[in-house]
Amino acid sequence: MSFNWDRALQKANDLEDDNLSAALQLADGDGRWEALVRSPEVPPARRGTEIPLSEGSQRHVMCPDLYRATLSGSISRVDQFLGLAEQTTHTNDECHDVEIQFEDFFESNESHKQLGARVHGYSSCTLQEVTAEKNTMLHIAAAQGHLELVKHLIRNDNTLLTSQNSRQETPLLLAARAGNHRVISLIVFLAQESGVGAYEVLMKRSTDGDTVLHEAARHGHEDVVQVLMTVAPALSAQVNNASMSPLYLAVFRKSIGVVKALLQYSHPSAAGPNEQNALHAAVLVSQEIASMLLDWKAELAYGKDASGSTPLHYAASNGDITVVKNILNKAPLTVYVRDQEGSSPLHAAARMHHYSVISSIIDHCPDSFELCDNQGRNFLHIVAQHVGTENHNCDGLKNLNLIIKLVSQRPDLKMLVNERDKEGNTPLHFASMKGFPEVLLHLLKASKADTTQMNNDGKTALDNAISLSSFSLMAGTIVTLSAYGAKFSPQRQDKLKNWKDEATKWIDRTSTNLIIVSVLIATIAFSAAFNVPGSYNGDGVAILRKKIQYNIFVVLDTIALSASVSATMLLVVAKAVSKWGSWISFSYSLIFLWISLFTMQLAFVMAVSVALGETRYVTKAIIEMWQWQTEPQRRTISFLSRLSLSFPCLNLKTDGSNNALEDDQQEEA
Structure with missing residues (x-):
């Protein structure tokens, strides 16, 4: 096909940098873009196809100087190494006598394996040279966003447009990954104008089945997505080898701009992995995106993943009440959809104890509480x-x-x-x-x-x-x-008695250990009473006795000492008296032991506070740390109190006629 490169490049150069995508529209003079935009979905490209080469040409390892020149974007340096410049001082031998080892670089080409250390022996660099992963010069320039160099390379060899590296990635795909939307626009325009065909360039896939739109969506490049959706909206209906659509990738990345761009055109696929759709991901990452998808297509709420779970299952288990209410308003019948285990969204919320979600679901669908799983x-x-x-x-x-x-x-x-x-x-x-x-x-x-x-x-x-x-x-x-x-x-009573005997042995062993703890607390509390903060004056009176924190310290230390001594006495009794008495003594000793620990900790806080004087911030920090630990200790003391007070109500008989622990009293008598 004859082609006027000057005319094509002039069209691109006449446009402003941020409006290069309009070049795609200028190229539609003969209606070639009309067929592209309306093209149907196509199956993934065949894997393992060779890079198009001109007859008799070969791919060679790219020389380091040419690689560096391409990476820098310098057209003049590239031309020097390619022998395209009118005058060059570059010596070919300086480039190609470099010793490089690329072991098994091209598995299919035995001649390259035999070459060993020397890369190749041509008299000058060529446009067909590739890197270790088979990236061409156009791959490198497109990824780096070197617009002028991209034009220059395509003008000299338009077969580079469809070249693919070892992962079957084209220069267009690398440009999309890097977010270079101007390069994207230029490559598509020049591909159509040169006769290679924009459709051929746009529809190529990597070994993972990714299209250029997949890469743009995965990395959140809104400008690139806008360009691609303008020229080839059919790309939005493609899925890769993992069954992921560009929309799903954009949602998972939480890229609101890309999601909006994809939803503006045609009917993009919302497919995701494991039979999910984009709404499954949206309910977990963004309330705004979830709302956008529900407004676009409420039917997504009824989609099931491989386990049978709907987006409402996901939202309910996540506890996001805003998303749950949005789904209930748009698709209320999803409440009754069950997964493979028979669990409804209400079960999912119950599993995580999300009260607000449970209440909201029952309010919207009052009979949903009847749902049972398998x-x-x-x-x-x-x-x-x-x-x-x-x-x-x-x-x-x-x-x-x-x-x-x-x-x-x-x-x-x-x-x-x-x-x-x-x-x-x-x-x-x-x-x-x-x-x-x-x-x-x-x-x-x-x-x-x-x-x-x-x-x-x-x-x-x-x-x-x-x-x-x-x-x-x-x-x-x-x-x-x-x-x-x-x-x-109903069961044999000797089974229950065996259990009670084991319980008594446990109390005896535990009491021995707790006695050591309670005595240690009593010793510390007793010692603290005579080693008060601030010490004493000459008359033996505490210097800080007028400080409120000091007086609180004395009271708390006294409580800690009294409680620990009481706990010690009760634990001794628990080891010495009858089974009934051991239960009662043991339970009350735990209460006193926890009280002694609790008050000793608070006494320490007061002692530090009075010692620091007017250092309010440090004192406040210490008090906050103590309050952080207060709740679990309060709950423990509360539980132990209920435990001890409930023992008189304990009935271990199967018929409920007598108290089993009262029987123990009678046995001891």
Whole structure:
């Protein structure tokens, strides 16, 4: 095809730098772009095709000087090495006598392997030379954004337009990766004008199946995407080998500008990996992008990934109430879509204890609480089943309390408290398996859970508590359940007595260790009383006695000493008296022990505060650090108090007629 290069380059040069994409429109004088824009989707390019070469030509390793000249963008230096300049002082031997080792550089060309150290022996550099990864000069210039050099190289050899490196990447794709939109515009324009064909250049793919639009979207280059969507919107419908569309990549990168550009044209694909769509990613990364996608195509909300999960499943598990409400408004029926395990979005929110999401879903779809998974479990089963250390904190307990309060306050939800799954387990069964007495208290107080329910194995919630590995959690769970009338399932009483004997042995061993701790605390508190901050004056009176912090220190230290001594006495009693007395003494000793630790810590804070004097900021920092640790200690003391006060209510008999611990008293008598 005859082609007037001067006319083509003049069109490009007449345009302003930031408007080079208009060159693509100027090239449409004979209607060639019309077919390109409307072209249908095409299958991925065949892998492993060779780079187009002129007849008899070969690819050679690029000499270092030519590489550096191309990288710098200097046309004059490039021409010197290529022998295109009218006058050159470059000596060919200086370039090509360089010793380089490229082991197995071209696997398919045995002649290159045999060459060994010497690269090639041509008299001058050529445009066909490539780097170690088969990048041509045009690859390098396009990636670096050297606009004038790109024009110059294409003018001298337009076959470089379709050249591909070892990853089947074209110069156009590298320019897109670097975000050089002006180079993109120029290459596409010159490809069409030169007869190579813009369609041929635009539709080539890398070994990963990525098109030039994939690269632009992946790296968030909005200007490049705008150019590509102007000339070839069909690219937006392509997916790579990982089933990722450009839209999905842009969403995952959180590139709002690229997403807007892609949504302005035609019908872009929203496909993602593992059968996801772009909305699956959007609900996790950006509320704004999720809203844009829902406004563009609300049907995306019904899309399922490989596990059957919808975007609402993702949003519900993430706890983003804004996104959840947006989906509920645009696609309310997604509430009833279940994944492969039968879990609804309500189950997903319950698993993470997201109260606001649970409340919102039930408000939008009041009957959604009836949904059960493949195991026959409602959302309250899931709430109780997934109580654990990761959400056993202040916020987690607060959300849990709110969820149970929601269930107890709505007449239609109360039925969930004692509902059985396919194995006969109620939510109380699952809560007892986890062994968190505070969680059990929420269920027992607010929801009036039935503690006598047995599952298909004939076990009650109290039976499950015995299998807990932690004795302290087991004891607390049993005491809490027994205080609300829980009973063991019918079984031999000697089994229960064996358990009580093991519990007594544990108390004896633990008491021995705790006595050492309590005595150590008493020793420290006693010593601190006579080594007060600021020392004493000549009359033996504390110098800082008029300071309020000092007086607080004295009071707290006295409490710590008294509590530790009391704990020591109770622990000694726990080892010496009957089983009944050992339980009571041990539980109360724990309370006094924690009080002594708590007050000793606070006494230390007051001592440091009075010693620092007017250093307010340091004092405030110390107090803040202490307050950070206050809540868990307060909760521990509160729990131990309830534990000790609940022992008189403990009933280990299966028929509930007598108190098993009272039987122990009678045995001792």
